[in-house]
Amino acid sequence: MTSRENAPEASARPGGDRVRTGAARLGHVFRTTRAPHQAAAFRIGLSLVIVAFLCREWPNRRVLYGDRSPLSYDMALELGRLDGTFSVLQWSGGRVWFEIVYFLTIASAFAVLVGWRTRTMSVILMVGVLSLENRNPLVGDGGDNVLRIMVIYLVFTRCAQVWSLDARRARTPLREGSPRADRTGVALWTATGLFLLVAFGWDTGWPLVLWTLWAAQGLWFAVGHRFPGSEARALLDAGASMLHNTAMLTIAAQVCLIYATSGWYKVQGSRWEQGSALHYALNLEYFAPWPWLSALLAGNAVLVLLLSYGTVMLQVAFPFTLVNRKVKSVLIAVMMLEHLGIAVLLGIPFFSLAMVACDAVFLPTGFLTAVGAGWKNLAGLARRRSGSAARSWA
Template sequence: MTETSPAPETSPAPETSPEVTGTRAGRPRIPFDRRLAAAVQKVTGQALGPYQSAIVRIGFSLTWLLFLLREWPHRLELYGPDGPWSWDMGRQLIADNRSFTALMWSDGRLWFEIVYGLAVLSAVLLLLGWHTRAVSVVFMAGVLSLQNRSIFMGDGGDNVVHLVAIYLVLTRCAQVWSLDARRAARGRAGLGPAGPVLWTVLGGFLLAATWFSGVTGEWWLFVLLWVLWLGNALWWLVCRFAPGEPRTLLDVLANLAHNATLAVIMAEVCLVYATAGWYKVQGSRWQDGTALYFPLQLDYFTPWPALSDLLGGSGAMVLLLTYGTVIVQVAFPFTLFNRKVKNVLLVAMMLEHAGIALLLGLPFFSLAMIAADSVFLPTAFLVWLGARAARGRDRLLRRTPPAAEAGLPGQSRTGDGAGTRTLVG
């Protein structure tokens, strides 16, 4: 009988989780059903991109506000009763395209001044983020009313404002950098009479407006407005009297609408650049690199003639900017798969629009496109930007405590800065 040596001690095999199967590059591979469940939980459990949606809200409301203020002396000629596009001509056009404008309900100057004033006021309140759900609807109505009244007034940026004004109604764009976020951080969300009074006034106005909807036949928009009004009335009732599972269900629906709308905004920005870039590729002037030279020779697009002549006199610079514009626009949608390259092209496109504002005299077109591009800005940069703005504001008001000066980026003393993640708006 031979003596056998004891078997060498071995460490016990690690238990394999039933949810994790196989490995890839040394990492456990998560089954598809678990990844799908995690994605669904992420999409329904929170409103994604709070900083991106906030910067889009601020950018477009500021663009529209500055445009309305700039055109205040000319408002009667652009959209009012003194314009070359008369009220009767506008009525005939709207009867064909079935678009919405409240300015077709009356051709009086008093009604025009009310609509224009409400458009300015709604832009200011949306910029500040005050009762954003209600104000965004008024903002949309103001944009549609003025732009559809005279459709030939615009420089291209008005189309972007037109679309995003509709999208903002479906987003929770006041989670940060808003008065709604400050009120929620203080535990006062949904309190006070301002919200119910505002929605009661809007409901009465909507009821009266529905009566006039047959004038131009925009029944589809009034169906949408009534759905939004009733939905927000249901939201207020649930928050007050059933804050449990019904509130959770409404939060899920609001998150789904927000996330889907944010994806639509991103897709539309990519579509704008892709179509613009590929159409430019087909043009002979863009192919030979001289396309930029010609608008620099038009008086309408030369607010700074000396600067335009200086740039147009350099063939190398014209060639570089012409080809660079095409390359950036065509390539941008494909760079979304690489964050670093995307950020570089994003900066290039924003600088391009800043150059268009300066050289071609199209500031509101450029502001609208920069606001649309902002949806792709990285969150870390926006958090840093919000923290710097909050500290600068506090220094300006001379009320910054020492702790806030040494605090982490994204923190704010009042709770309404970049660090606020309350799901409001």
């Protein structure tokens, strides 16, 4: 074959190499779990907000979601049927079942917070939060909507790879001769399977989603313990990483959508255009936990104008700043400070804290690792001091 005949093949080879290189990079992205520290920060923040919210409403829980709710059990059933919502509280209107669901939701939130059996506990947390919120959606606000959405996304993330008891257990080497069986995991999987069978049977809709998650967990456990180094295990790991990356991207897109729609709706309002919207909010008694502070801020027209216009500009510009890391980091810090200010000034802390937890998915990895290292150093110093104090006391 002549050199001319080889010329097309040679000229096509660089392009083919680029395609193969691009495909390899794309495959690496899908096979690798991206943003594990951001997912852990999101997990900790979201579960902490849920724990704080449920504990805060403990004295009022029965009026909000339980047997004393103004939305009676029959009315809740009809509303759930019309809206097509899911809630295990629709099974019974009694106090005992409600207390069990409320307590299990708090317990699962604590488990997710510390990263204990996160795959199972995140599903239980999702079921608990959706059940409580959908029992009486008429008392919810924007914070409840954020929790409802984000607790679903949390299930599909690998959010316990760092800063969790699961990660600590995975790093702990097995003792020689010790069994590889995870008795606690098997017990949880069996118990949840029996509960699904008794409670739902074989049904479509949300029961089918829960059965799918349960079966996937069982397959993951079986392959991981029987064939730890096999191609099947690698395939499952790659699938979990791809699902995690998709969920993290969805969370980021959801946050951008929240800010963008909020900002553009404000642009259409005459009060925000005039720069006086914040003034009216500060003079509402419902949004004034500190009346003297609200009056002090509302009395400064220039500051109210700047904050009103600044809020709109930040929310509209937020999605466009993600292309620049430095600008994004500065804007994330400003947005978090804004939410903390809203929590204090307007008295809606749980919505603000939920948004801060969602903003954590955009935090730089270097910052998060530095925070984790600092927390680890503080914990080690506290343990050393407590140990020395105990020895001196003895």
